[in-house]
Amino acid sequence: MKNFVLFGKPGSGKGTQAKHLSEKYELYHISTGDLFRKNISQNTKLGLLAKSYMDKGGLVPDEVTIKMLENEIKDNSKSRGFLFDGFPRTIDQADTLDKYLHSINMQINATIALEVDEKELISRIIDRGKTSNRLDDQNIEKIKNRFNEYNKKTSTLIKYYKDQNKFFPVNGHGSVDEITKRLFDLIDSFNPL
Numbered sequence: 001m002k003n004f005v006l007f008g009k010p011g012s013g014k015g016t017q018a019k020h021l022s023e024k025y026e027l028y029h030i031s032t033g034d035l036f037r038k039n040i041s042q043n044t045k046l047g048l049l050a051k052s053y054m055d056k057g058g059l060v061p062d063e064v065t066i067k068m069l070e071n072e073i074k075d076n077s078k079s080r081g082f083l084f085d086g087f088p089r090t091i092d093q094a095d096t097l098d099k100y101l102h103s104i105n106m107q108i109n110a111t112i113a114l115e116v117d118e119k120e121l122i123s124r125i126i127d128r129g130k131t132s133n134r135l136d137d138q139n140i141e142k143i144k145n146r147f148n149e150y151n152k153k154t155s156t157l158i159k160y161y162k163d164q165n166k167f168f169p170v171n172g173h174g175s176v177d178e179i180t181k182r183l184f185d186l187i188d189s190f191n192p193l
């Protein structure tokens, strides 16, 4: 069983690439952002809580996010492997994920980071906001807050995974197909899959 984290700043293409990767490598794709949005659209208590943070471009509290993530893993425990997209975003989330996976005899095999510069990211997010209906994509202050959250709380995970020899950066500039190929080449180079 192989488990990967797809890592990167908001707008770096994690969701788009996760679809290709999960299909090719038969991984169960878990996007915490998608799970929160699903809860919001279903008006659940969790959705209501998450919305109050997401609408401002802030992170949803760890305990809420971690519980949701664990439930999603449990509900799909027969999967061939997991592809985590947008999780972990804090050291506490990463630690809890490591401990939880360990307790069920699994581990993160690699964290793959899509690297894109912020100027390009802002234009991608604004573009996506024209069709995505996402409030957090449509306002420059919210977008900047998401980058701040990344820089304050998430970027420390680079060292966290580097220290475990599990961090693999990939150039996230170029066409979707070009980036997908880079990701496939990287994963195919991991031996054995």
Ligand code: AMP
Pocket (backbone or CB within 6 Å): 010, 011, 032, 033, 034, 036, 053, 054, 055, 057, 058, 059, 060, 061, 065, 085, 086, 087, 088, 089, 093, 136, 146
């Ligand atoms: P995303 O779809 O990954 O860009 O996430 C959209 C928003 O959902 C983020 O800006 C956060 O408000 C929330 N969110 C998603 N994943 C997490 C997470 N792992 N921890 C905390 N908040 C999250």
